[in-house]
Amino acid sequence: MKVFSILLLAFSLLSTSVMADEYVIDKKGMHASIQFRIMHLGYSWLWGRFNDFEGEFTYDSNDIAASKINVTVNTSSIDTNHAERDKHLRGEEFLDVEKFPKSRFVSTSFSIKENGEGVLLGDFTLRGVTKPIVIYMSRLGEGNDPWGGYRAGFEGTTELTLADYGILKDLGPASQKMDLFFSFEGIKK
């Protein structure tokens, strides 16, 4: 009996040490954002963001390659600070949020250089279309927070072509692509 409980203890210690740390993106405190920008007529950037999303990631600075992340965005939470445009963007011509209420990113691999610059590959789903994308990441920092938790933060950016995801509305030659910017802080579970 004693041997068995020692074995069990050893096994549980072993298994936790093998598993990377799990983090949940700090949505409650909103230390996270998903923003985008797209050229307006070629003259200026129109910025917007998604207000409602959630995600989790595993990350262990000793085993970077094992890192994983998945994020789900409620597409209807698009916000460009303009009610009429937001309504238009939620409509069929753009995000078609009634038919496609969620957008997802699920990572497939992650690598990071010494300087904290990394490349995150994964499958991105928007408007029901799933495509592999590359997100250029940088690790911003990690450590204890003042309230007894442990946090790690990253930012990333990628470029999407609207037509790839079935958004065929022609906004003009300067507006075929959009940039996405992510910034998120995870709290260790």
Added chain:
Amino acid sequence: MINITNTKDSYGIVAILLHWIMAILIIGLFVLGVYMVDLDYYSKWYNAAPWWHKSVGMLVFFLLLVRIVWMFTNQRPSPLVSYQRWEILAAKVTHILFYVLLLLVSISGYFITTAKGASIDMFGWFDIPALMHLDKDLAEISGEIHEIAAYVMALLFLLHVCATVKHHFLDKDATLIRILKPNHKEERST
């Protein structure tokens, strides 16, 4: 003297002008509205058409409020003696529906623009501010109400026109005359 207020036999000049001015503006709003929602982003009218639609739309809303006040503070011309009971009832239902739909269309239209705090630029003279913020679901519902109520009103308008034609050309009564001539006097055989 032209009758300002309604009489037992006819509408006064205020009611008549409100009726026809609003009729022209509302028909214009409907046509413009149907036209502008399909405009391409690069169309010359992409910004101007909604600007006119919103300004005229709010003007109609204010005229509607004046008209409702005028309706309640004035006597209603009595139904013509030649009217059937069902005609009086149908007219009443149609008129009430018009008012309800007009209120729905104007208020929902106002919220489409102001849901996030943007104001409505009235003909470039002054701004009508947002009264409240609507969340995205309510903003979406406002859009639905605006469209559906407008199309229902268009159907009701066709009914209204058919009834006018019937009264004027088939029944040959004073229905149309009464909303054109403020001093119409009904001849009574009794």
